[in-house]
Amino acid sequence: MSAHGSPSASGPPRPHQGNAPHGTNPLRRASDRFESWFGRVLMLVLVLGVPAAALSAGLTAYESSMRTVHAQVAQRHEVVARVTSDVPGDDPVSKQPARIRWIEQNGVTRTGTTFVEPGTRKGATVRVWVNRDGAITDAPMNTVAAKAHGWFVGVMAALGVIAGVQAARAATRLALDRRRYAQWTTEWDLVEPLWSQRFRR
Incomplete structure (x- = not known):
């Protein structure tokens, strides 16, 4: 027998017709292919969805808050008021309510109640x-x-997208694993009698 035809001859094995195509795995199930494809989709959602959701939600919230800022600035103004009575200093930690009086720009005198430091004098x-x-308002x-x-x-929108992707991945994996276990059980029910029969001879 020549060295060329010997199984121990050096060099790569000669291809034959039964080899699987390059890049494929004959043991890979349809569920495995779906899981791999779905994982790529989820990765794309993470790469594109996280920044898009964060930017969109963040800008929307900021613009809404700025409208509130402009509205409150237009509707509120700061005044200097005078305390109308002495405030007890029994509790030096928390502020105490006190009656105050101030004069508006139109000359109207108004009174109200606000919190001041303990021991504030009239x-x-x-x-x-x-x-x-x-x-009086905030x-x-x-x-x-x-x-x-x-x-x-x-940030919360970005975390929401990440949590949604992780939940989708976990739910998909759980559903596929249940299906695989069911298939394995069915196939074993068919093979087990033949497998056991081999040891009864």
Whole structure:
């Protein structure tokens, strides 16, 4: 027998007709191919969807917050008021309510209640925000808070996309595994009698 035809001859094995095409796996099931394809789709969703969702949601939240900022700035203004009575200093930690009085730009005198430091004396000045009706209110939202809100919503949107992709991947894997186990059980029910019969001879 020549060295060319010997099984121990060096060199790559000679191809034959029964070889699988390059890049394919004969043991790969349809569920495996679907899982691989679906994983690529989910990866594409992550790459494109996370920045798109974060940017879209963040900008929308920021623009909405800025509209609130402009509206509140237009509807509220800060005034200097005077405390109308002494405030007890029994609790040095928390602020105490106090009656105050101020004069609007149109000359109207108004009164209200706000929280001041304990021990504040009568006649002391405090700065408060009031609305167009002269009622004491909170300070208007500022641009820093609007930006923070936009960033927060953007990050939450990105995390939502990531969580959705992970949930989809886990649900798909669970459904495919259940199907595979069912197929394995069915196939084993067919093969097991033939397999056991080999050891009874």
